[in-house]
Amino acid sequence: MGKFEEGNKKGKKFSSDNQPPNRGRKPKLYTIAKKAYNLSYSDFKDMRCYLMQLSRKELEDISKAVDTPIWIAILCRSYLKGASKGETQTLEETKMDLWGREVTSIKDKNSPVAEEPPRTLTKEEAKELWNSLNDEY
Template identity: 30%
Template sequence: MAFEKGHKFGNRFTSENQPKNPGRKPSIYKYVKDITGKKIAPEMSKEDYHKVIRFLMESTPEILEGLVKNPDGTPNKKTPVWVLNVVSAINADIRYGRTYTVDSLFDRVFGKPTQQIESEVNAQVTNNSMDL
């Protein structure tokens, strides 16, 4: 059933009947500012992010443990949450003998490897040009 003029089903918006929350949704930065009262902006460049990921991938389990916990065993509250998440995923992979996290990080930092596909293609091309 297509929309027809004069259709009375549903809620049609007019100049008097507008949605309760018109416009775009606020950005995540505005949302966090409203909740915390702090203005935020991304501080890391893509290059910085890649450098941190490379550092984490090249680190020993002892160094990674130092990022997660202080020497007295209490949680390290100065390490960013995303770094804790990556370290936790790496530790879980080590524990279970997987490579999911490292594979994903390699793909993120170095790009996915390209695969060459060889094939033979036989094509017949005809040109039916028309004089306009």
């Protein structure tokens, strides 16, 4: 089974000349959102930051709404799935996307330079961003 028999007239024999077409890589979620909604990367990051601050009920409402863009619904569902199973993979990916990978370098304890904490959106800023994105798209 699986071999091309000599008398077979259907199909073609698998060889170096007869290869299946390459589908390529799956596009990232941001790439889909960028092409479909003409979003900048900062808009994408701000939306992820906003969604992380919402309650479970608000995420469910957004993901079930008919007029919600698919990339936002996907993010909402992944946060809900992770919360129900106790997984942190989606949150870790969001954290790395928003603030970058943690730098592992040796720091001088006597250095006078203080690090700034990452900026988070206030509830008002998040609602304003959500409303502006809803109005635009």
